[in-house]
Amino acid sequence: MKVALVTGSSRGIGRGIADLLSENGWETVYSGTKTERPGDLAPERDWCPLDISVPADRERALGHIQTKYGRIDLLVNNAGVAPLKRGDLLEMTGESYDRVMNINLKGTLFMCQLFAREMLSERERGLPGWGPRIVNIGSMSADTSSISRGEYCISKAGVGMVTRLFADRLAPEGISVFEIRPGIVDTDMTRGVHEKYAALIEGGLLPIRRFGQPLDVARMVLACAMGYLDYSAGQVLDCDGGFHLRRL
Secondary structure (H helix, E strand, O other), X not given: OOEXXXXXXXXXXXXXXXXXXXXXXXXXXXXXXXXXXXXXXXXXXXXXXXXXXXXXXXXXXXXXXXXXXXXXXXXXXXXXOOOOOOOOHHHOOHHHHHHHHHHHHHHHHHHHHHHHHHHHHHHHOOOOOOOOEEEEEOOXXXXXXXXXXXXXXXXXXXXXXXXXXXXXXXXXXXXXXXXXXXXXXXXXXXXXXHHHHHHHHHOOOOOOOOOEXXXXXXXXXXXXXXXXXXXXXXXXXXXXOOHHHOXX
């Protein structure tokens, strides 16, 4: 039995990741900030309410996994939010900055810390088949300026460093850490600017001229989960239709 926790998996990219892991034999814990499980989540799927910005929620999610499964083999830090309102960088508020950073960056960092400690504890207990991994879902916004949502860009740049730090710390311990950077993915987060992005894609912004889909990201996570990339540490995997090529 292999056990995975996917944060922010009630819909969108996280849901695609959790579904693909489940379809490939993983005991997958779905999670989101709402107490009630999503109505379209199959009854046999495990649901754990989790707001990663709340320390007690993080501890409760770990306790749920310890009690029900006794192990964690994969942590996928997918949960994240965009600013409630896009706007001029010069008008960004402290409240908006704090909200985005507390979830996207601080929450991700301390999820990594908490679950890395548990993973190391499991090794010390001699857990059979031990070989856990952590995958952080970043964004092409980590190194792409988007001045109408600066707090989001800053948070995702921070996730990049969180990944590097934990990869450095955990690689000698036998735990692989990766970052996947989605590009323009067709989800609720991009729905409000769908027409804008569609025009840019059609105009040649991406070498692969289509929106990304949650399944595209999920397949990269599965590759990490299966150990196919384990001779890497802190590897950034661009899932962006070629946006990162920086073409002339």
